[in-house]
Amino acid sequence: MPEFLPMSHELATIKLDCDTGVSIDELVPRESDPAALAAYYREFGFTRWYDETESVADNDAGNVQALPQVDTDYECVLDQKIFDQWVQRLRQSGSFAVDTETTSIDYMLAELVGISLCIEVGKACYIPLCHSYEDAPDQLDKAAVLAALKPILEDPEIGKIGQNIKYDAHIFIGEGIRMRGIAHDTMLASYVLNSTASRHNMDALARYYLDRETIHYEDIAGKGVKQKTFDQIDLEQASDYAAEDADVTLQLHRVLSAGLQQDEKLHQVYRDIEMPLVDVLLEIEQNGVLIDRAMLEMQGKEIAQQLSRIEQEIYQLSGEVFNLSSPKQIQSILYEKLELPVLRKTPKGQPSTAEDVLEELAAEYEIPALILEQRSLNKLMSTYIERLPQEINARTGRVHTSYQQAVASTGRLSSTSPNLQNIPVRTAEGRRIREAFVAPAGCKILALDYSQIELRIMAHLSADNSLLNAFAKGLDVHRATAAEVFGASLEQVSAEQRRAAKAINFGLIYGMSAFGLGKQLSIGRNEAQQYVDTYFERYPGVKRYMEETKQRARDQGYVETVFGRRLYLPDINARNANVRQYAERTAINAPMQGSAADIIKRAMITVHHWLGDNRDACKMIMQVHDELVFEVAESEVERCCDSIAELMTGAADLSVELEVDAGIGRNWNEAH
DNA sequence: GGGATCAGC
């Protein structure tokens, strides 16, 4: 086992120097010599477990190089001459760190307040533009400053370095500046080096990688309802804070780059996937999605009627009115008042009222079925039908989500405010929400999704003959699995058998346990174990792959995707069996989920480049893990469909072909 | 702020 695996909580008490007998101080180079840094990272890597609350000093010295503290020279630019000098230096620089200060964390609502810049570590400036508190000093003219910076920010030859630079690029778009040369993002570098870190915000990175405590926004702006927006903050405080951000970003960039240089595969993931994706996500987010407000209103009225009918019925049957949104009250009605049998308990020991439990109770009793229906309609109502219209931007008339690029440990994106990656599709009523995701007049929605991408990746990684064969022949893979496991011919497979086989296939991707499979299929543990055993007999390559993956995880402390993205598993050698098995399931799942994420990200980048200057006719508007959604001019839609499908299938060269299903419609539902 | 629940892949 390598010495510097990320430590699980269980192992956290073992000091790093216990293993080597060498004092930590001797291990950490104190100079900023790149060669020393390089040697250091080669030896120790960035494998420490870190989060916001942890500082290098608090822990056991850490394996991270703290750059020597440099005397800082931060200036607030209020003078035209000084500004001109900065512009001059920026023009001549190969790259620089940039950070914007604004009035909101919402990129579509935020107003630019000031800009900070740093070309050389320790020397940074803040250019205030719109501080508007009482007696605020005169500031440089915003339009003039932006006009001077625009050619520099738009010059692809001058590299821009930022912390979550997509946000700053959004802000500049709001000012009519399309940032080019987005070269580095310290948040993404940190994410590629260790995706399991809980957060990749600047404060945490500075604390961990620079052993430096930065000024916290709350300290200068206050917190809660009284929190000031940045334009209300005193220039002196604002300058220290903002200039520091740019300076720290540049310092972080140096340290993190040195780390990435030490592993060619990780460097490629960063350079060839994550960085180019920034521009793609920027575009998708700016594009936004058109939502048919009237459609949702209509659906809302229908559902409100159904809801009140169901609620009345539930109150009648249970003999009292109570809050159906409170699991606690439902629990007391069902299990105490009406004395229904308790089939399962929540982790905290409360009788569960979860979907599958109520599903089972619904066979015998009336109320559970009604509660399920109420819950599902209520969810549609509060999360989608009522919420989505509120998310429509007043200026663009569209919904602009945020894709989080440094959140999911496996390499997936996530989507927030609103989450467009969990729009209902499973049930008929839910699916109707997608009818409200529409194309404007003259356009169509084009949706393309990878077919069985994770299973194909499993076939590729495991090189199992039967599985490779099933895909090569273009078989219905769940049916093929059923035929193998139940010893039937393809034609003989029943619907029930196919359903079970599908659950097995999903189980495999999730690092299946007999317990979990049994629960999914509502069968006993032993019967489920039988299925698993038979499966592994028929697919010995898969069995071997699973064992090898777990062993590799134990040996090296991480697993990786087809493209070399890494996921650390600090708990893989834990002594607690539950903790360890959980890590083992993640070890199985992460390479498949993560490789799929890599592949669609690569596809997004090539599609983005293919679109070139044709982005008015064909706009990428959503990504849902294995699906890309576009808004396309009617005249172009067939051509785009074929070309994009080809680019998507070509995004990886696996030992099974990738397949893409495509659909075209007036709305997202029709496009499926 | 944490837990329960449920929407997606």
Add this chain to the structure above:
DNA sequence: CGCTGATCCCA
């Protein structure tokens, strides 16, 4: 059984 985010209740 893997990975997420939003909403709600309740302390």
